Amino acid sequence: MNHLYYLVIFVLFYTMLAQSLILPFGYAGLISLASAGFYGIGAYSAAILSVNFGYPFLFVLLVSILVSGILSFIVAIVAMRTADDYLIILTIGIQIVLFSLMNNWVSLTNGPYGIANILNISFLGITILSNFDFLILTICLSIGIFILIRKISLSPYGRVLIALSEDEIFCKSIGKNVFLKKAISFSIGGSITAIPGVLYAYYIKFVDPSTFSIEESIFILSIVIIGGVRNLWGSVLAATVLILLPEALRFLGMPSNIAANMRQIIYGLVLVVMMFRFSRGFGGVSRAEG
Amino acid sequence: MQILLNILLLSLIYSVIGIGFQIKFLTTKFYDLSYAALISLSSYVFLTLFLYLKFPIVIAIIITICGIAILSLGLFAFILNPIRLRVSSTLMVLITSLGCYIVIQNIIAIIWGNSVQTIRFGSIKEGYQILSAHITFNQIIILVSSMTLILTYIALINTTRLGLHIQAIHFDNILASIFGINENSINFLTNAIGGCFAAFAGIFIILDNDINPTMGFSYLFYGIIAMIIGGIGNVYGLIVGSIFIATIQNITAYYFNNIWIEPLTYFVLILFLVIRPYGIRGNKLKKLEL
Numbered sequence: 001m002n003h004l005y006y007l008v009i010f011v012l013f014y015t016m017l018a019q020s021l022i023l024p025f026g027y028a029g030l031i032s033l034a035s036a037g038f039y040g041i042g043a044y045s046a047a048i049l050s051v052n053f054g055y056p057f058l059f060v061l062l063v064s065i066l067v068s069g070i071l072s073f074i075v076a077i078v079a080m081r082t083a084d085d086y087l088i089i090l091t092i093g094i095q096i097v098l099f100s101l102m103n104n105w106v107s108l109t110n111g112p113y114g115i116a117n118i119l120n121i122s123f124l125g126i127t128i129l130s131n132f133d134f135l136i137l138t139i140c141l142s143i144g145i146f147i148l149i150r151k152i153s154l155s156p157y158g159r160v161l162i163a164l165s166e167d168e169i170f171c172k173s174i175g176k177n178v179f180l181k182k183a184i185s186f187s188i189g190g191s192i193t194a195i196p197g198v199l200y201a202y203y204i205k206f207v208d209p210s211t212f213s214i215e216e217s218i219f220i221l222s223i224v225i226i227g228g229v230r231n232l233w234g235s236v237l238a239a240t241v242l243i244l245l246p247e248a249l250r251f252l253g254m255p256s257n258i259a260a261n262m263r264q265i266i267y268g269l270v271l272v273v274m275m276f277r278f279s280r281g282f283g284g285v286s287r288a289e290g
Numbered sequence: 291m292q293i294l295l296n297i298l299l300l301s302l303i304y305s306v307i308g309i310g311f312q313i314k315f316l317t318t319k320f321y322d323l324s325y326a327a328l329i330s331l332s333s334y335v336f337l338t339l340f341l342y343l344k345f346p347i348v349i350a351i352i353i354t355i356c357g358i359a360i361l362s363l364g365l366f367a368f369i370l371n372p373i374r375l376r377v378s379s380t381l382m383v384l385i386t387s388l389g390c391y392i393v394i395q396n397i398i399a400i401i402w403g404n405s406v407q408t409i410r411f412g413s414i415k416e417g418y419q420i421l422s423a424h425i426t427f428n429q430i431i432i433l434v435s436s437m438t439l440i441l442t443y444i445a446l447i448n449t450t451r452l453g454l455h456i457q458a459i460h461f462d463n464i465l466a467s468i469f470g471i472n473e474n475s476i477n478f479l480t481n482a483i484g485g486c487f488a489a490f491a492g493i494f495i496i497l498d499n500d501i502n503p504t505m506g507f508s509y510l511f512y513g514i515i516a517m518i519i520g521g522i523g524n525v526y527g528l529i530v531g532s533i534f535i536a537t538i539q540n541i542t543a544y545y546f547n548n549i550w551i552e553p554l555t556y557f558v559l560i561l562f563l564v565i566r567p568y569g570i571r572g573n574k575l576k577k578l579e580l
Contacts, residue, residue: 031381078560078564081563081564082563082564085320085321085380085381085384086518086563088321088381088384089321089514089518089559089563090559090560090563092511093511093556093557093559093560093563094556094560096511096552096553096556097553097556097557097560100549100550100552100553100556101553103549104549104550104553214507215392218388218392221385222389225385257404258400261396261397261399261400262396262400264392264393264395264396265392265393265396265397265400267392268389268390268391268392268393268396269389269393271385271386271388271389271392272369272386272389272390272393275373275377275382275385275386275389276372276373
């Protein structure tokens with residue numbers, strides 16, 4: 001039963017990670033391969049604040065969101081001086097710099113050995129001990145994120161994002177601050193990414209850099225693409241399928257080290273097939289560049 | 291003296307990678323990240339043929355190069371080109387190539403394992419000594435053949451008819467087609483040539499370094515960074531960029547610690563993309579021309 005909880009929790013983590021890309025990628029057309037880096041920032045700030053300083057969960061969550069949001073705002077300002085392919089190259093660069101900092105800044109992050117012994121979550125007098133309680137908390141937060149992204153995408157701000165993905169120059173001509181709007185969408189994405197990061201740290205009680213590599217970023221991006229870049233339910237479905245696939249492989253009796261590679265092969269293939277099948281489908285992105 | 295030799299060797303390898311990547315990019319106008327997997331694959335294929343199957347070195351090289359060139363052509367013909375023709379955005383093709391990279395890289399990991407491999411056998415030979423720098427026989431092979439490759443490319447692009455056609459398609463593919471240049475066949479040809487360069491780069495890397503399945507990605511990125519620094523489409527700029535990157539990396543390894551090589555290189559990339567997105571020579575990037 002615990003394993004089932006574990007799987008559902010991870011499906012929800014990846015759903016949140018994928019949905020955090022919906023605003024910047026699906027609406028504003030800013031593609032990012034640095035999401036694992038921001039996921040890591042969330043996890044590491046939770047680990048450091050909780051282990052070294054013993055701050056309570058809600059405070060840690062808030063600080064992590066702020067740190068990640070501010071950092072991604074800075075990254076967005078830097079990144080938006082470039083366009084399209086260069087944006088991807090640049091975000092890959094940022095991802096690798098972030099990963100490298102987690103791996104090599106030993107005095108802060110304890111390098112490849114990671115940070116262990118993260119405290120239990122307790123807030124408002126409730127302490128979360130069992131897997132089931134954690135599942136409930138994760139479900140609540142993911143529903144919150146789901147609703148938040150839906151509200152933002154339907155708000156006037158969301159409509160401006162849709163408009164600028166259709167025609168950026170027109171948007172500028174009617175006096176919208178396109179630069180700022182895009183940067184804010186990226187920053188919202190970054191702050192949302194920190195939430196599963198914090199939860200991850202509290203759930204596994206151990207963080208090390210290997211979880212936040214570039215492969216992870218590609219995986220998160222594939223979930224969004226497979227689910228549909230503006231489709232919130234799509235990313236739930238895609239995350240479920242892509243997380244549960246390796247489990248199916250394990251049932252088939254495949255050794256775990258090969259299963260890890262098989263998982264990646266499968267999502268690589270799914271990505272390629274999706275491009276063939278729906279190459280015209282993701283309205284926002286392909287039209288934004290066209 | 292030794293550090294100068296190391297810089298020279300490394301910059302030649304980056305130049306070869308950059309040239310192979312660039313010749314594909316010039317005509318097809320998208321970033322083909324599956325190229326990274328071709329570099330790794332070439333190293334492993336050569337290692338297997340030469341070390342385990344005991345093929346003579348020349349035959350091993352020829353088989354590797356032909357195999358990688360055919361694979362590169364196949365990837366382009368059956369996956370990337372159909373998608374490139376279908377979508378308006380080069381971003382989507384880039385993501386597809388990322389999918390191809392993941393698939394090939396994980397197939398490599400399944401076949402050869404994730405651990406580091408090396409071609410060195412027996413005791414390490416002292417090599418020859420030139421002006422207080424030690425150079426091994428393998429390094430001399432790399433030096434001579436990579437310089438030959440680079441000079442061949444310069445001659446190809448500047449003096450032959452094919453080179454002129456490639457340049458014509460790079461500047462304006464529609465106009466080039468009007469003048470009777472067959473864009474499609476040139477694209478196939480540049481992909482085959484690019485594959486050959488990837489194969490050569492892979493062989494050079496295995497001759498002098500240890501390899502693992504993911505190393506192609508870092509090497510390719512160093513090549514891309516050199517290309518961006520040099521200004522795209524400019525082979526002399528690319529060579530200068532390679533020397534610049536190799537110098538930074540060697541100096542970092544010499545004076546600080548080799549764990550900082552990767553973040554520092556990417557930091558340079560980010561700086562360049564932000565401050566001088568047109569490269570040192572000032573040639574504009576394709577997207578920013580508009």
